[in-house]
Amino acid sequence: MPLYTCVSDHRTDDAKRQAIALAITESHCSHTGAPPEFVHVTFNDYLGGTSKSTLRIVGTIRTGRTHEVKSSMHAEIVGKVAGILSASHDQVTLVLQEMPAEWAMEGGHVLPAPGTEAGWMRTHWTEHEEKAKHDSASVLR
Amino acid sequence: MLLTATCMVQEGRIPSEQRPALESALKKAVRTHVGPEARLTVAWLTIPRGSGYAAGKPSTSSMVQIAVPDGFDQTAREALMRQVNDRWCHITRQSPFELLIGATDKTPGRAVIKSLVEQIPLRKKPRFIADYAKQAITSLARSD
Numbered sequence: 001m002p003l004y005t006c007v008s009d010h011r012t013d014d015a016k017r018q019a020i021a022l023a024i025t026e027s028h029c030s031h032t033g034a035p036p037e038f039v040h041v042t043f044n045d046y047l048g049g050t051s052k053s054t055l056r057i058v059g060t061i062r063t064g065r066t067h068e069v070k071s072s073m074h075a076e077i078v079g080k081v082a083g084i085l086s087a088s089h090d091q092v093t094l095v096l097q098e099m100p101a102e103w104a105m106e107g108g109h110v111l112p113a114p115g116t117e118a119g120w121m122r123t124h125w126t127e128h129e130e131k132a133k134h135d136s137a138s139v140l141r
Numbered sequence: 142m143l144l145t146a147t148c149m150v151q152e153g154r155i156p157s158e159q160r161p162a163l164e165s166a167l168k169k170a171v172r173t174h175v176g177p178e179a180r181l182t183v184a185w186l187t188i189p190r191g192s193g194y195a196a197g198k199p200s201t202s203s204m205v206q207i208a209v210p211d212g213f214d215q216t217a218r219e220a221l222m223r224q225v226n227d228r229w230c231h232i233t234r235q236s237p238f239e240l241l242i243g244a245t246d247k248t249p250g251r252a253v254i255k256s257l258v259e260q261i262p263l264r265k266k267p268r269f270i271a272d273y274a275k276q277a278i279t280s281l282a283r284s285d
Binding site for chain 1: 189191194197238
């Protein structure tokens, strides 16, 4: 978590998808301090989108961010995505839904509360990267 | 008590032959930690190549969201997620860092799904509902 699901009427081309995914990730991380590894972005053409908007984004984030953080992040994501799509800001909508961190698990561990990610990453992500290095070294041997 | 799980997987990442074993593992975990009366339907959403990203790069991650009863005990919730994590990674050989699990209370979980379903244009709704119903019936009928 977070998980941002983007739905649109038309398939957005691959370069724009990549740019949108990166823009959402950067904005989410710069406003919340969350590590980028947590940020998931998916695009769903099947759902199709409403005719009113060019791109509609539903973001599920952890509960606990301040109103200021959420609204500045919201404005930045909408602005960046509109820029990538050469659309006006009202053609991009973003709905943020909040879920308690303790309702989700990633890396085999319950997610940390907002603001406590650094310790979680130090403990669990480092352990993961060391194991991945060890596993790839084992394969090469 | 009927509960639902949605599994979002990246195209080509989880072979379809593994799905029955994964469904069975999810159902078993729910019966163990929610209660023997709990019945689970499992829906699958495949994210096409080029449509899933993590950390701004193409993703290999799977996402499993299970609806649990409102006010579900946190210790049981963690045990449920841990069992799902362990079985999923064992069956698929995915790393736990390629798996995001949510065990969300039914009511707020439904609000997220509702936000997504609201995006479906009227012309596509019958197909979406038919696909979902077919998966739910198949999932319920599948023996564990």
